[in-house]
Amino acid sequence: MTKSPAQDPSNAAPLHEQIYARIRASIRQGQLKPGQRVPSLRAFAGELGVARGTVQVAYERLLGEGYLIARGPAGTFVSEQIAPSRPHRVAAAAGSSRTPPNQELTEFSIETEGGIPAPLQLGLPALDEFPRKLWTRLMARQVRSAGSLTRPASAGFGPLREALAAYLQRSRGIDAQPHQVFVVPAYTASLALIVDALRLAGESAWVEDPSYPPTAQSLRRLNLQVRNVPVDDHGLDVDFGCQHFPEARLAVVTPSHQSPTGVALTLQRRVELLDWAGERGAWIIEDDYDGEFRYRGHPLPALKSLDTCDRVIYCGTLSKVLYPGLRLAYVVVPQSLVPTMDLACRRTVHGGCPELLQAVAAEFIAQGHFARHIKRMRTLYARRRAMLAEALAPYKTDGFTVCLQDGGMHLLVDVRDDLDDLAMARRAREAGFAVHSLTAWRQGAPGRRGLMMGFTNLRSQTEADRLVAELMRALKA
Ligand SMILES: Cc1ncc(COP(=O)(O)O)c(C=O)c1O
Numbered sequence: 001m002t003k004s005p006a007q008d009p010s011n012a013a014p015l016h017e018q019i020y021a022r023i024r025a026s027i028r029q030g031q032l033k034p035g036q037r038v039p040s041l042r043a044f045a046g047e048l049g050v051a052r053g054t055v056q057v058a059y060e061r062l063l064g065e066g067y068l069i070a071r072g073p074a075g076t077f078v079s080e081q082i083a084p085s086r087p088h089r090v091a092a093a094a095g096s097s098r099t100p101p102n103q104e105l106t107e108f109s110i111e112t113e114g115g116i117p118a119p120l121q122l123g124l125p126a127l128d129e130f131p132r133k134l135w136t137r138l139m140a141r142q143v144r145s146a147g148s149l150t151r152p153a154s155a156g157f158g159p160l161r162e163a164l165a166a167y168l169q170r171s172r173g174i175d176a177q178p179h180q181v182f183v184v185p186a187y188t189a190s191l192a193l194i195v196d197a198l199r200l201a202g203e204s205a206w207v208e209d210p211s212y213p214p215t216a217q218s219l220r221r222l223n224l225q226v227r228n229v230p231v232d233d234h235g236l237d238v239d240f241g242c243q244h245f246p247e248a249r250l251a252v253v254t255p256s257h258q259s260p261t262g263v264a265l266t267l268q269r270r271v272e273l274l275d276w277a278g279e280r281g282a283w284i285i286e287d288d289y290d291g292e293f294r295y296r297g298h299p300l301p302a303l304k305s306l307d308t309c310d311r312v313i314y315c316g317t318l319s320k321v322l323y324p325g326l327r328l329a330y331v332v333v334p335q336s337l338v339p340t341m342d343l344a345c346r347r348t349v350h351g352g353c354p355e356l357l358q359a360v361a362a363e364f365i366a367q368g369h370f371a372r373h374i375k376r377m378r379t380l381y382a383r384r385r386a387m388l389a390e391a392l393a394p395y396k397t398d399g400f401t402v403c404l405q406d407g408g409m410h411l412l413v414d415v416r417d418d419l420d421d422l423a424m425a426r427r428a429r430e431a432g433f434a435v436h437s438l439t440a441w442r443q444g445a446p447g448r449r450g451l452m453m454g455f456t457n458l459r460s461q462t463e464a465d466r467l468v469a470e471l472m473r474a475l476k477a
Contacts, residue, residue: 156183235265262405
C-alpha cells in the first residue's frame with residue numbers, strides 16, 4: 001500500500017479521505033490481499049506523519065463499508081469477502097470507443113483468475129456455496145476405483161447419461177432414455193456436434209436477437225448463415241422468422257429464460273415454433289442453460305417436453321448448477337438421431353470428457369445432491385437477486401430501471417434511451433466490473449438499451465450497496 005497520501009499536493013481532498021481512497025484502491029487492486037493484516041493505527045499514523053485520529057477516520061469508513069474487519073487485539077484485517085478487481089484482459093482489448101459491437105462480443109468470455117469472480121460477473125453460480133467437501137469425498141472415492149481411469153466413451157460415461165436422463169425426466173419433463181443423452185465439454189461443443197451430425201453447414205439458422213454471443217459466433221464458424229429474429233415480451237417472434245427467413249433449417253432458442261432478456265417463451269409461441277419445425281422439417285435447438293432457476297412459481301417445463309414431432313434437440317450444461325470449470329454439458333436427441341449422433345461423437349469428440357469428472361457428477365446427481373443443491377441455490381439466488389435490485393433501486397431517477405423477470409442468474413437493468421450502454425459497460429469493465437451491455441449482445445437493428453449484472457456471488461446487502469455505488473461512480477466518471 002502506498003504510504004504517503006499526505007504528500008500529494010495536487011489532491012485537494014481531506015487527508016483522511018486520501019488515506020481511505022488509497023487503502024481501498026490497494027484492496028481493490030489486490031496489493032492488500034483478503035485476510036491480510038493492515039498496520040495498527042499508531043504504526044500507520046507514525047509512518048505517514050499524520051495524527052492517529054486521521055487514520056482512524058479512514059479505517060472506520062473502511063470497516064463500515066466492509067473492506068476491513070476488526071478482530072480486537074489480533075488487529076485489523078482485509079475482509080476475506082472482498083474479491084480484488086483486476087483489469088480483465090478483454091476489458092483492455094475492448095477499450096477503444098470505436099470497437100464495433102460484434103468485436104465487443106468477446107466481453108462475455110471474461111475469465112475468472114484464481115477462481116475469484118469479478119464483481120457482478122454474469123453466468124457464474126454461487127462459487128462460495130459449492131459443496132466442496134462433498135465433491136472432494138466423491139472425487140476421492142472415484143480416484144480409488146480403477147474404473148474411471150480407462151479411456152472414456154465418446155458419447156459419455158454410462159452412469160452419467162443414466163443420471164441425467166432420470167433427472168431430466170423428473171425435473172424438466174423430458175422423456176428420454178440414457179442412450180439419447182450425449183455428454184460434451186460445453187454448450188458450444190454441443191452446437192458443433194449437432195451441426196456436424198445433421199450436416200447443417202451451409203444452411204441458415206434463426207438466432208434470437210439479442211442473444212448469448214457464442215451462439216451466433218459458433219454457428220458462423222460452423223458455416224451457417226445466421227438470421228436474426230427479434231425477441232419481444234413473448235420470446236422469439238416466430239411470425240417474423242417465418243415471414244423473413246422461411247428457408248431456415250434450424251432455430252436456436254432459450255425458451256425458459258431468454259438470454260439475455262429473461263422473458264419466457266409463451267405457450268402460444270412454443271406451439272407456433274414446433275409447428276414451423278414440423279411443417280418445414282427444420283430442427284430446434286433448445287438451450288436450457290439455467291431453466292432450473294425460477295423464483296416465482298415452478299420452473300417451466302422444457303420446450304422438449306412438448307416435442308411430439310421429434311424436432312427438438314435439447315442442450316443442457318452443468319456449468320450453471322455446479323461450476324463452469326467442470327466443462328460438462330449434454331445434448332438430448334430424438335431416438336431417430338441416436339445412430340447419427342453416435343457416429344458424429346466418434347468423429348468430433350475425440351475421446352470424450354474426462355471420465356473421472358463424469359463419474360463424480362453422475363454420483364452427485366444419482367445420490368440426490370444435485371436436486372438438493374438446486375433447491376438451496378434457488379432460495380439463495382432469490383435473496384441475492386433481491387439484494388442487487390434493492391441496491392439499484394435508488395438509481396432509477398438517474399435512468400437505471402431494474403427489469404425483474406421470473407427467473408435467471410442475472411439482472412437486466414434498462415438504461416434510459418439517451419445513455420450509451422455500450423460505453424457504460426466499457427467503463428464498468430475498466431473499473432473491474434464484469435458488467436455487459438444489451439447492445440453488445442444484439443446482432444441486428446439497435447433497440448432497447450440495458451446493462452446486465454450477475455448477482456449470484458453477492459454475499460450481503462452491504463456488499464451489494466457498496467458495489468453498486470462504486471459502479472455508479474465509475475459510470476458517471
Ligand atoms: C445462454 C447460455 N447458453 C449456454 C451457456 C453454457 O455454456 P457452457 O456450457 O460453455 O458453460 C451459457 C453460459 O454462460 C449461457 O449463458
